[in-house]
Amino acid sequence: xxxxxxxxxxxxxxxxxxxxxxxxxxxxxxxxxxxxxxxxxxxxxxxxxxxxxxxxxxxxxxxxxxxxxxxxxxxxxxxxxxxxxxxxxxxxxxxxxxxxxxxxxxxxxxxxxxxxxxxxxxxxxxxxxxxxxxxxxxxxxxxxxxxxxxxxxxxxxxxxxxxxxxxxxxxxxxxxxxxxxxxxxxxxxxxxxxxxxxxxxxxxxxxxxxxxxxxxxxxxxxxxxxxxxxxxxxxxxxxxxxxxxxxxxxxxxxxxxxxxxxxxxxxxxxxxxxxxxxxxxxxxxxxxxxxxxxxxxxxxxxxxxxxxxxxxxxxxxxxxxxxxxxxxxxxxxxxxxxxxxxxxxxxxxxxxxxxxxxxxxxxxxxxxxxxxxxxxxxxxxxxxxxxxxxxxxxxxxxxxxxxxxxxxxxxxxxxxxxxxxxxxxxxxxxxxxxxxxxxxxxxxxxxxxxxxxxxxxxxxxxxxxxxxxxxxxxxxxxxxxxxxxxxxxxxxxxxxxxxxxxxxxxxxxxxxxxxxxxxxxxxxxxxxxxxxxxxxxxxxxxxxxxxxxxxxxxxxxxxxxxxxxxxxxxxxxxxxxxxxxxxxxxxxxxxxxxxxxxxxxxxxxxxxxxxxxxxxxxxxxxxxxxxxxxxxxxxxxxxxxxxxxxxxxxxxxxxxxxxxxxxxxxxxxxxxxxxxxxxxxxxxxxxxx
Numbered sequence: 220x221x222x223x224x225x226x227x228x229x230x231x232x233x234x235x236x237x238x239x240x241x242x243x244x245x246x247x248x249x250x251x252x253x254x255x256x257x258x259x260x261x262x263x264x265x266x267x268x269x270x271x272x273x274x275x276x277x278x279x280x281x282x283x284x285x286x287x288x289x290x291x292x293x294x295x296x297x298x299x300x301x302x303x304x305x306x307x308x309x310x311x312x313x314x315x316x317x318x319x320x321x322x323x324x325x326x327x328x329x330x331x332x333x334x335x336x337x338x339x340x341x342x343x344x345x346x347x348x349x350x351x352x353x354x355x356x357x358x359x360x361x362x363x364x365x366x367x368x369x370x371x372x373x374x375x376x377x378x379x380x381x382x383x384x385x386x387x388x389x390x391x392x393x394x395x396x397x398x399x400x401x402x403x404x405x406x407x408x409x410x411x412x413x414x415x416x417x418x419x420x421x422x423x424x425x426x427x428x429x430x431x432x433x434x435x436x437x438x439x440x441x442x443x444x445x446x447x448x449x450x451x452x453x454x455x456x457x458x459x460x461x462x463x464x465x466x467x468x469x470x471x472x473x474x475x476x477x478x479x480x481x482x483x484x485x486x487x488x489x490x491x492x493x494x495x496x497x498x499x500x501x502x503x504x505x506x507x508x509x510x511x512x513x514x515x516x517x518x519x520x521x522x523x524x525x526x527x528x529x530x531x532x533x534x535x536x537x538x539x540x541x542x543x544x545x546x547x548x549x550x551x552x553x554x555x556x557x558x559x560x561x562x563x564x565x566x567x568x569x570x571x572x573x574x575x576x577x578x579x580x581x582x583x584x585x586x587x588x589x590x591x592x593x594x595x596x597x598x599x600x601x602x603x604x605x606x607x608x609x610x611x612x613x614x615x616x617x618x619x620x621x622x623x624x625x626x627x628x629x630x631x632x633x634x635x636x637x638x639x640x641x642x643x644x645x646x647x648x649x650x651x652x653x654x655x656x657x658x659x660x661x662x663x664x665x666x667x668x669x670x671x672x673x674x675x676x677x678x679x680x681x682x683x684x685x686x687x688x689x690x691x692x693x694x695x696x697x698x699x700x701x702x703x704x705x706x707x708x709x710x711x712x713x714x715x716x717x718x719x720x721x722x723x724x725x726x727x728x729x730x731x732x733x734x735x736x737x738x739x740x741x742x743x744x745x746x747x748x749x750x751x752x753x754x755x756x757x758x759x760x761x762x763x764x765x766x767x768x769x770x771x772x773x774x775x776x777x778x779x780x781x782x783x784x785x786x787x788x789x790x791x792x793x794x795x796x797x798x799x800x801x802x803x804x805x806x807x808x809x810x811x812x813x814x815x816x817x818x819x820x821x822x823x824x825x826x827x828x829x830x831x832x833x834x835x836x837x838x839x840x841x842x843x844x845x846x847x848x849x850x851x852x853x854x855x856x857x858x859x860x861x862x863x864x865x866x867x868x869x870x871x872x873x874x875x876x877x878x879x880x881x882x883x884x885x886x887x888x889x890x891x892x893x894x895x896x897x898x899x900x901x902x903x904x905x906x907x908x
Contacts, residue, residue, distance in 0.1 A: 230305065235278060236260060238286055239875045242307040258282055258876075264355035268365045268379040275377070275384060276307055277355050277367060283317040285369065287377065289384055311873035314386050315898045318372040318414075321775050351435070352417030360428075363447030372435070373902070374415040380453045387457050388905045389415070456810075456906060461540045466528075469558040472537075475567050476592050478544075479537050482558040482571075484528040530555040532569060534592065534614070546590055546614045552576045553586070561630040563648035566591065569614075572625030572637060585625040587637055587655070589617045589648075619655055627670040629677070631691060634658060636677060638667035643679060643689065645698060661689055661698040669712045671768075676701070678724055680710035686726055686736060686751055702738050704751045714766035717799040718815030723754060725801050725813065727763035732756060733803070733813070733862070757847045757862035759811075765804040770797070771814065771903040777895055778819045800904055814904055816863070820896050824863045826886040827871055827893055834882055835874065843867045872897065 230244040236258050259281040267274040276288040288307035295304065354370040361368070366378040374389040418432035421441065428444045451458050465483035473480055531547035532555075546569075549555070557572040569590040574583055593613055627638035635646040635655065641663045646655040664684035671678045677689040677698070685704030692699050709729040716723035716735060724736040735755040740748030773795040780794065801813040816824065832842065843864050871879060871893065883890045 237876050240309045244305055262355055266357045266367055272379050272382050279354055285316040287313050309873055310384060311870055313872050314375055315872060315894060315901055316371050316373045317898055320777055320895055321780060362445045362450045362452045370415040370417060372414040378452050387452060471558060471560040473560055473592060478534050480560060480569050481533045481535060482555055483533055484530045486526040487529045489527045544614055556624060556626050557628050559628040561635060563633060563635055564650050570628045572628050574624030583624050585621050585623060586618050587621060587625050591615045617653060627667055629670045629672045631672045632675060638670055641666055659698040663687055668710050671713055671715060673715050678713050680713040682709060686724060688738060702749055702751050711763055712766040714768050714801050716801050716815055719796045725766060727766060731759045731762050733759055753859045755860040755862050761805040761807050763803045764806050767802045769800045769802060771800050774899050774903045776817055776899055778817045812904055824868055827882060828864060828867050830882045830885045
């Protein structure tokens, strides 16, 4: 760091090429020969992302790695200046900004086949050496706060919230129908993602807060930067907040009308009888007269009504959250337990499952309500003479009573699947008679908490009796039992996990355990397929409330493509394996993800975690792997694989290059191989537009 006035050296950052965890600046460079390291510094940026925050130091190395350091000051002393008290601390969760090895190999093969396009083809943008524009671009305002836009193979937006940096990934995916001259050589690489070559602000009357950018694929993107009301960068994910004034219980997407269906509730004051309601009105009048004479405790005793949730369905626009339709025609003391958008006989409905809140000596009953969204044309009174009309969404309802609470709703092969307490019922929608016709049933044990459908298979989670895997037999036209977990387990939610041709059954219970089951009829312990076996298990610090399966991005795996590579021949075209991401929501308000791994990658990453426990000091001496294995001494979990702790594994990126090489050497691999595996996980699980 050099002063502007006298060009003197204010601070010198020594050893930054080794990516140390802590940098202590000096006032001058020590005498001696220059470093013999093959790594060089390509780009550097020292920028403050807030009026009261200390600046961040960002640096790009020749290997493609991005170093992010946050600065802080030591306690003030009388003889020390502010420059001598400055220290730089490396972030422990720095994102990986390298390019994939398979991308570089495919570009090299293409460049060898087409020597004339070596400088203009895709090989020029996927090399280790970045030959395009600047990659560290400070912006004065992105979503209401200063930020740094990081270009390159893995674009990022870096900002600070309450003095702590946050990195938000950006992915530029090409359209599905787009074809390029390199499609035959680079599919699915070109389909998976594209980096950011360069960008600049675009100030004109048409685009407010505009930006123009070029991707590494040569595509120009013109857009606008988000405002604070449109997007928030304060959390780890870019979110958009909208105040509705109600508690949201369920969110579903209606594809036919491009709207969101929200199941909401708000508390209202109700009374057990009409006499109490009249009495409350009289007490309210007396309360207004004597409001200044009574204390707060005395006035609160006058209220006779008790709070009770009032449920309704709101159909809103996904962009503006403007309400375009609603339904609240429920009976007295009726509560909605579940909501699901289903397609029955080419018609799309919003299915609601309800239950009556009654006394203990009365049998609880419920209803299944089907809401159909349609456009109703209504003419305004003032515009009748001109013949103008307006289209408005309306809801048409159909209901049917059941002999118990309707707690879960799913769809299978165009049929409706509902759970009434412990019984699973299958219905078929009759378009002519507009009614539901029963097709099958299956009895579980106690109470069904969640259901998930995959083709003709149904996964049901019982609150006390674990999992039930049920299938619809097309020949017998029956719901038959395939396998189940015979042990006691208080299930909170269930979901599927897909990895190629393998299917896993994910289960979360009240003991804070996350377990993955497999249906393996060939195993002797499965009792010829009647018993579900635990394939992997871990212990979570908090209780899981909900699970959701999403499709992972199609990123080719290095280990899987190594098996297809033959000696003496050029590398084959990269292929991808279909796999899923299972998102989990916790009661504390956090999110976590569960991702299937290749067996080789699983053994390597687990070895990295074990080596880090012996080589890297942990906070307060805590053993993260030991906490995940709590309560795993059961004979059922003897053969279960251990789920890798992602938080512990990602600490590897925040280590210095010397410590990374030491940990990788202990497990018999190299630092580049471990970072390559982590990069594949980062790209496959990135939740970005």
